[in-house]
Amino acid sequence: MYKVERKTIIESVKGMLLESVKTLHKEVLDAFENARENERNPLAKNILDKILENHEIANSKDIPLCQDTGIVVCFLEIGRELYFDYDLDEAINVGVSQAYIEGYLRKSIVRHPLNRINTMDNTPAVIHHEFIPGNKLIIHIAPKGGGSENMSTLKMLSPSEGREGLIQFVLDTITKGGGRPCPPLIVGVGIGGNFEKCA
Numbered sequence: 001m002y003k004v005e006r007k008t009i010i011e012s013v014k015g016m017l018l019e020s021v022k023t024l025h026k027e028v029l030d031a032f033e034n035a036r037e038n039e040r041n042p043l044a045k046n047i048l049d050k051i052l053e054n055h056e057i058a059n060s061k062d063i064p065l066c067q068d069t070g071i072v073v074c075f076l077e078i079g080r081e082l083y084f085d086y087d088l089d090e091a092i093n094v095g096v097s098q099a100y101i102e103g104y105l106r107k108s109i110v111r112h113p114l115n116r117i118n119t120m121d122n123t124p125a126v127i128h129h130e131f132i133p134g135n136k137l138i139i140h141i142a143p144k145g146g147g148s149e150n151m152s153t154l155k156m157l158s159p160s161e162g163r164e165g166l167i168q169f170v171l172d173t174i175t176k177g178g179g180r181p182c183p184p185l186i187v188g189v190g191i192g193g194n195f196e197k198c199a
């Protein structure tokens with residue numbers, strides 16, 4: 001059995017968050033550059049220019065790409081040969097807390113949707129766990145902005161609605177979102193499973 005130190009988890013989570021709020025992944029950046037290169041509509045080209053300029057400013061000035069530094073979503077792949085003599089989720093949340101406090105990032109999370117009391121450190125993160133073979137712990141982390149999160153929706157379709165019903169629901173959701181989600185838009189669709197599995 002192998003052990004991953006609590007301190008390593010905290011520092012990794014903190015480091016990844018501080019980096020991810022101000023830097024786009026290379027694949028994403030390449031896609032933006034490619035889109036700008038090929039875009040013929042002047043207004044769309046100008047918006048892509050602004051997004052890339054924003055990225056350069058965030059990088060050079062060491063500030064977040066957006067005022068909304070999101071809710072932290074964490075996907076863990078946990079090697080079955082690992083053991084933890086501490087609470088793994090708690091360690092992740094300590095990393096989140098340190099990143100948001102020390103990095104002066106916006107704290108958007110409230111303790112309860114109705115009492116609206118801010119937790120003041122952006123915890124708790126939403127953490128998903130999966131066990132994998134081996135002795136590695138893989139942490140995927142994303143500060144997910146509210147502009148995308150707020151446009152998420154779910155519908156239970158009846159079998160008779162079929163493929164057409166599914167397409168219609170996707171189209172209706174995009175139309176209803178209108179200009180509210182932040183561009184550029186990438187539509188993700190999950191089908192199948194039960195209520196929570198599908199989402």
Ligand code: SF4
Binds near residue numbers: 068146148182
């Ligand atoms: S969804 Fe929009 S407001 Fe939120 S982080 Fe992304 S760009 Fe910023």
